[in-house]
Amino acid sequence: MERHVGVRRLKGSLPKIGIRPTIDGREKGVRESLEEQTMKLAGACADFLSNNLRHPNGSRVECVIADTTIGGVAQAAECAEKFEREKVGLSITVTPCWCYSSEVMDVNPYMPKAIWGFNGTERPGAVFLAAVLAAHDQKGLPAFGIYGKDVQDASDTTIPEDVKDKLLKFARAGLAVAWMRGKSYLSIGSVSMGIAGSILKDDYFQNYLGMRTEYVDMSEISRRLKENIFDREEFEKALNWVKRYCKEGMDVNPPEKQKTRAEKDAEWEIVIKMTMICRDLMIGNPKLKELGFGEESLGHDAIAAGFQGQRNWTDFMPNGDFMESILNSSFDWNGIRQSFIFATENDSLNAMAMLFGHLLTQTSQIFADVRTYWSPEAVKRVTGKELTGITKNGIIHLINSGSATLDGTGQQEQDGKPALKPFWEITEEEVKKCLSATRWCPVIREYFPGGGFSSNFLTRGGMPVTMSRINIVKGLGLVLQLAEGWTVDLDPEIHAILDDRTNNTWPTTWFVPRLTGEGAFKSVYDVMNNWGANHAAVCYGHVGADFITLASILRMPVNMHNVSEEKIFRPSAWSSFGTMDLEGADFRACRIYGPLYGTNRGI
Numbered sequence: 353m354e355r356h357v358g359v360r361r362l363k364g365s366l367p368k369i370g371i372r373p374t375i376d377g378r379e380k381g382v383r384e385s386l387e388e389q390t391m392k393l394a395g396a397c398a399d400f401l402s403n404n405l406r407h408p409n410g411s412r413v414e415c416v417i418a419d420t421t422i423g424g425v426a427q428a429a430e431c432a433e434k435f436e437r438e439k440v441g442l443s444i445t446v447t448p449c450w451c452y453s454s455e456v457m458d459v460n461p462y463m464p465k466a467i468w469g470f471n472g473t474e475r476p477g478a479v480f481l482a483a484v485l486a487a488h489d490q491k492g493l494p495a496f497g498i499y500g501k502d503v504q505d506a507s508d509t510t511i512p513e514d515v516k517d518k519l520l521k522f523a524r525a526g527l528a529v530a531w532m533r534g535k536s537y538l539s540i541g542s543v544s545m546g547i548a549g550s551i552l553k554d555d556y557f558q559n560y561l562g563m564r565t566e567y568v569d570m571s572e573i574s575r576r577l578k579e580n581i582f583d584r585e586e587f588e589k590a591l592n593w594v595k596r597y598c599k600e601g602m603d604v605n606p607p608e609k610q611k612t613r614a615e616k617d618a619e620w621e622i623v624i625k626m627t628m629i630c631r632d633l634m635i636g637n638p639k640l641k642e643l644g645f646g647e648e649s650l651g652h653d654a655i656a657a658g659f660q661g662q663r664n665w666t667d668f669m670p671n672g673d674f675m676e677s678i679l680n681s682s683f684d685w686n687g688i689r690q691s692f693i694f695a696t697e698n699d700s701l702n703a704m705a706m707l708f709g710h711l712l713t714q715t716s717q718i719f720a721d722v723r724t725y726w727s728p729e730a731v732k733r734v735t736g737k738e739l740t741g742i743t744k745n746g747i748i749h750l751i752n753s754g755s756a757t758l759d760g761t762g763q764q765e766q767d768g769k770p771a772l773k774p775f776w777e778i779t780e781e782e783v784k785k786c787l788s789a790t791r792w793c794p795v796i797r798e799y800f801p802g803g804g805f806s807s808n809f810l811t812r813g814g815m816p817v818t819m820s821r822i823n824i825v826k827g828l829g830l831v832l833q834l835a836e837g838w839t840v841d842l843d844p845e846i847h848a849i850l851d852d853r854t855n856n857t858w859p860t861t862w863f864v865p866r867l868t869g870e871g872a873f874k875s876v877y878d879v880m881n882n883w884g885a886n887h888a889a890v891c892y893g894h895v896g897a898d899f900i901t902l903a904s905i906l907r908m909p910v911n912m913h914n915v916s917e918e919k920i921f922r923p924s925a926w927s928s929f930g931t932m933d934l935e936g937a938d939f940r941a942c943r944i945y946g947p948l949y950g951t952n953r954g955i
Contacts, residue, residue: 353780354687357410361635361690363653366407367441367530369415369523371398372431374447374456374480377423386449389507390421393446393470396509400516401444401523408714409690410776413527416440425455432460441530442523444468445484448477453484459493462533462562462948464526464905466496468515471503485924494904494923494945496522521921525902528711529948531655533562538634538652541570541660541698549699549885550660553824559950560830560906561704566652568633570665576629581648583628583639586686590624593685597784598674601791601808604857609797616794619803623674627684630659630675634692656707658698662800670804671795672696673754677807680706680757682716682775683783690775691716696755702887705820705832709891712898714774716757718811718890720750720861722819725880726850735849742864743840746876750819750861750890751854753799754806760861760890761789762812762839770812770839772892793857811861813841816894819863822908823884828939829947832903833912834896835879837865861890866914873914882912897921907950909942910935 360366373394376382398415405413416438418431435443443458448470458465465488469481481499488495498519500512511519537557544550554565576582603610611619632640636651659665659672666672678684679692693710695703696719706717727746728739739747762770763785764778773782792805819835840862842850851860865879872882896915903910904922917934922941929944930937 353683353783355776356687356689357776359409359689361409362535362655364534365439366411366414367527368438369398369401369413369527370431370435370438370440370443371415371417372443372445372458373418373421374445374451375421375423376449377452377455383421383423387421389448390446392509393448394418396511397444397446397468397519400511401519404520405523405527406714406774406776407527408531408711410774413523422451422456424452428456428458432458441533442526444519444522446470447480449480450476451480451484453480454487457484457487457493459491461493464522464529465493466498466519466522466526468498468519471500489925489928492945494925496921497924498522518921521898521901524712524898525905528708528902529905531711532707534564535655536564536566536653537700537703538566538568538654538657539698539700540568540573540630540633540657541665544660544662544697544699547697547699547886548824549701549887550658550697552698552700556824556830557700559947560908562949563655566654568652570660572633573626573629576648577622577625581629581640581643581645582625582632583637583643586628586639587625590628590685591621594620594624597787598790598792600805601793601857603794605794605797611794611803615803619670619805622670623804626670626672627675627678630657630694631679631692633657656693656695656703658695658700658703660698662697666800666802666804669802671753671800671802671806673795673804673806674792676719676755677758680716680719680755681786682757682759682778683786688775688778688780688783691757691759693717695719696752699887701822701824701885702889704822705889708899708902709818709820709889709895712895712902713891713893715772715892716759718750718756718760718861719752720756720888720890721752721886722748722880722883722888723751723854724749725877727877731846731850734853735846737843737846739846742838743842743862745864745867747840747842748863748865748876748880749850749854750863750888751858752887753855754795754808754858756807756859756861758786758790758807758809760811760859761786761809762815763789770815772815796855796857806857807859808857809859810847811839811859813839813862815839815892817863818891818893818895818899819865819888820891820899821883821885821888828909830908831884832899832908832910833882833884834899834910834915835865835873835912836894836896836914837863840864863890868914872912904938904941906948907942907945909939
C-alpha cells in the first residue's frame with residue numbers, strides 16, 4: 353500500500369522555526385568571546401527541534417538560524433527580513449549572556465515567540481531572559497520564557513530535559529499557529545438542524561486563527577455528480593477497494609423500508625463520488641483540469657471543512673457518513689496518507705478542536721456526540737451488572753452518526769497497546785485491521801430518508817485520549833475546554849445493552865475522564881454536565897498541556913481542564929494577571945490582549 357509522506361496539499365511553503373542567537377553587543381573583547389558559544393547554543397536548539405518534530409504531512413521541520421548573532425537593532429532587522437523571506441512561522445531567541453533587551457527582541461506581533469536564557473553563572477543569560485520578558489510584557493508582545501532549573505557550565509552544549517520539554521511544547525503550538533495562518537475553512541452547505549456550531553462565524557476564524565472562510569452550496573455536489581466532475585479512473589479504483597474492504601453491517605430498518613440490493617449498490621457509488629468531490633473541493637485536483645474543469649481543479653485551500661448534510665441533503669440523498677469517516681481517516685483507496693479534518697453537521701467549532709489536535713499530534717481525530725452519562729446506578733438498573741475498575745464512577749458514551757475516523761477503532765498499536773498513530777507510522781496490516789473492525793450499516797431511514805451507510809465499530813479500551821471542544825460565549829469569544837481520560841472496554845453484555853438503547857449502527861467510544869475531585873472534575877457526571885456543546889473532538893494522548901499552550905498564543909481562554917499545574921506552559925505575562933488563580937489569570941490575560949489577529953491589541 354502506497355504511503356504518501358511529504359505531500360503538499362495546501363498552497364504555500366511549510367512553516368519553519370526561526371532561531372535567533374542574541375549576544376552582548378559590546379565589541380573589543382565581550383562580543384568576540386561569546387560568538388562561538390552563542391552560535392553553538394543556536395545550533396543545538398535547531399538540531400534538537402529538527403530531529404524531534406514533523407509536520408502533519410510527515411516532512412521534517414526545518415529550522416532557520418539568523419546569519420549572524422544579534423547584538424542590536426540593526427541585526428535584529430536583518431534577522432526579521434531573513435525570517436520573512438524563509439517563511440518562518442515562529443521564533444525562538446537563545447542566548448547564554450546579557451543582551452540589549454529591547455534592541456534585540458523579536459517585535460513581530462503575529463509571530464509566536466519564546467526566549468531560552470541559558471542558566472549558567474559565567475554570563476547572565478538568565479538576567480537577559482528576565483529583562484527581555486519584561487520588555488515583551490511592557491510592549492504587549494507576550495513571549496514564553498524558558499529557563500532551565502539547574503545551572504550548567506558555559507561549555508555545556510546539552511539541552512536539559514526540562515528545557516527540551518518547554519521547547520517542544522512551544523514549538524508544537526507555534527507550528528500549529530503557523531499552519532493555520534492564511535488557510536481556509538470550507539463550509540459545504542449551511543446550518544445543520546439549528547446546531548450553533550454550524551452557524552459559521554467568519555470573524556472568529558479570522559481574528560483568532562488568521563484563517564478565511566469559504567462557502568459552497570451543497571448543490572455543487574449535485575452538479576459534480578450529474579456532470580461527472582471527478583476522476584473517473586480513480587472512482588473505479590475506489591469502488592474496487594470499497595467492495596474488497598468495506599463490509600456491510602446489519603440493516604435494522606423494517607423490511608418494508610429496506611432498500612434493494614440494486615439501490616444499495618447505487619448508493620455506494622454515490623457516497624464514494626461524494627468523498628472524492630468534497631476532497632477536491634477542499635484541496636483541488638489537477639486531474640480535473642485534464643478533464644476540462646480548470647476552475648474546479650483549484651479547490652479552496654481548505655485545511656478543514658464541514659458538511660451540513662441534515663436535512664436539506666439527507667432527506668433525499670445518501671448521507672455523508674462514509675465520506676466523513678474516510679476523509680477523517682489516515683488511509684483510503686490511494687494508500688496511507690495524512691488525514692483530513694472534516695466535520696459532520698458542518699460544526700465548524702468542533703472542526704477547530706479537531707484541527708488543533710491534528711496539528712499538535714499529527715494523528716487523525718474522532719468526531720463524536722457527547723451522548724450520554726451512564727452512572728453506576730443506572731448501568732446496574734438496566735443491565736443488572738456493576739461497573740468496576742476504572743469505570744466504577746461512571747462512563748460517557750461518545751457516539752455519532754458514523755463520521756468518526758476509522759483510526760478510532762484502536763486497531764493500530766504502539767508498544768503492544770492500542771493507539772492512533774501519525775500516518776507515516778501506520779502499517780498496511782494495521783489499515784486492514786481498522787477496516788476489518790468496521791462494518792458499514794445501511795442508515796436508519798427515520799434519520800436519513802435518502803439512505804447511505806454509517807460506520808459501525810467499537811473503540812478499543814486502554815487508550816489515553818484528550819476530549820476537547822471550542823465554544824462561542826457572548827462577551828468572551830472563543831473558549832476552549834478539555835478533559836483528559838481514557839477509552840475503556842466494557843463487559844460485552846453491558847456494552848450491547850447500552851448501545852442498543854441508542855443507535856447500534858453507529859461507532860461507539862466509551863470514555864472515562866481523569867477526576868481531580870474539584871470543580872468540573874469532581875465526578876464523571878460533572879464533566880458531562882459542564883460540557884459546553886453536543887459535540888467533542890477526541891485526540892489520542894494526554895495532550896491537554898499542548899492545547900493550553902496553543903490556546904494562550906491565540907488568546908483563547910480555557911474554562912475547563914484537568915491538566916496538572918506543573919505541565920501548563922503559557923507566556924510569562926500571564927503571571928502578571930495572577931499567580932494563585934491561574935484560570936482567572938488566563939481569562940484576564942486573553943481579554944486584555946485580545947485574539948492574536950484581532951484589532952484589540954490590548955495595550
